[in-house]
Amino acid sequence: MSDEKNFILDVDNLSIYYGNFQAVKDVSFHVKAGEIFGLLGPNGAGKTSTLSAIDGLLKPHSGIIVVAGYNTKEKPLYAKASMGIQLQSTNFQPELTVEEIIELFAGIYGVDLSKQKLDKLISENNLQESRNKKFGQLSGGQQQRVSLSLCVLHDPKLLLLDEPTTGLDPQSRRQLWERMEAMREKGHGILLTTHSMEEAEAVCDRIAIIDHGKIIEIGVPQTLIDKHRNDPEVIAVSRKGKITLEDVFIGLTGREVRV
């Protein structure tokens, strides 16, 4: 096993089955403190299954997951308390206001939420105007911001963001990238899944490309581009003569559309 002391997240030989179908096959990777790590893959590649095993929603068939030094199997509550999580389809009680939801999660994460801290969290996430609105009355972007504010509420060592910019307008997306970079500067580790190659290139320090449940490439985005720029499959899918991360991704995972 890798030296977990330097890693905020260490996934070692993870395998996940749904019945007889193996969705994740011996996946291993790590995320360091102060690093944004992107997990990229086509639909059904195993990204969300991997994330679900890390956040405790799925029980892996085998493998070891260590979050901030806590084995998720042996110390699940400590591992969960070390993570800030934004799920792909997160929802909160539509009857509760933004403030009430933040208070609920502050209680759940054991955060002493002073008025000052609440105000700061709300203003950092541009939720001033909607703080007393019920969650069910918020727009998609506002709901996304509430979800993100809860992610960082307890100052977690690791952030798990499952396609966080889906459905966001360019301004909100850019703002989220800046927030992720600010979190990285503070020493948080971030594991991000995304379908946007532009996003992966823009914010990720390292990426892993997963397909059919296996990691097929792992490394720095530019290094991967340089490594594969002469592959015939990559050249075949490139547009306008310039090799991008998207060309490498499609070259490695194939052109067929996954559902």
Next chain:
Amino acid sequence: MQTNVPTTSTVLQSLLRADLKTQWRNRRAVILTIAVPVLILYAWRPLVEKAGGPFILGSCITVGLMATGLMGYTNSIAKDRDKGIFQRLRVAPLPSWTIMASRLLVQLLMIFIITGAVLISGYALDNITIPLAGYALAFLAAIVGAAVYLALGQLIVGLIKNPEIVNATTRLVYFVFIMVGMFGSTGLLGKITEQYVIWTPYGTVQTIIAGAVDPSKWTTTTTQALLVTIGYAVVLFVIGIRKFQWSYK
């Protein structure tokens, strides 16, 4: 960046506060849940003399418990599961059972409100007086009785994933229980039905509440009804919990 795991009681308090607020914001549904048994109580005024106060109170409390256990609890669980609310809670550092415990504590409060409302209305509308011990025992019997409907709701939400179908099923079961249970127990559906209705989930609960309201009339049949009620609750809860999934996605 310290790792802090809150105590279970802190987590439970936070969940309970949020669940109570949610229940309060849905107070129209709560008022309807209380209004139906009170309306039945009012409509059955002429029957008090013939059927007896405990029977009437038992029937009305049972109808209220069915509404809150079967429809209120079950539909909120199905809806929140479908929306992914449970999934977000489950990735937080809390034992999963606290999520359900908080929901059940809110139901406990509803049981007290319904039972209290029917007992007070019984006195105010129908002039039904019961001994002091009857009040305390009625609340205890209501908890045992409500457990059957909560367990039945748990089973429904364990077997059916679509919240719309859960909603339709609970309404259907509620309607069947009221029609067969209430009218069957009064003899309107014939002698044979009256004989068997007492052992249905409606009949046993109605019997134990009526027996608790007037402890002097507690009989062997009431004790048997209590045992059957507990049996129903245990069996339905065990199957319901085993079949329950936090998410179908």
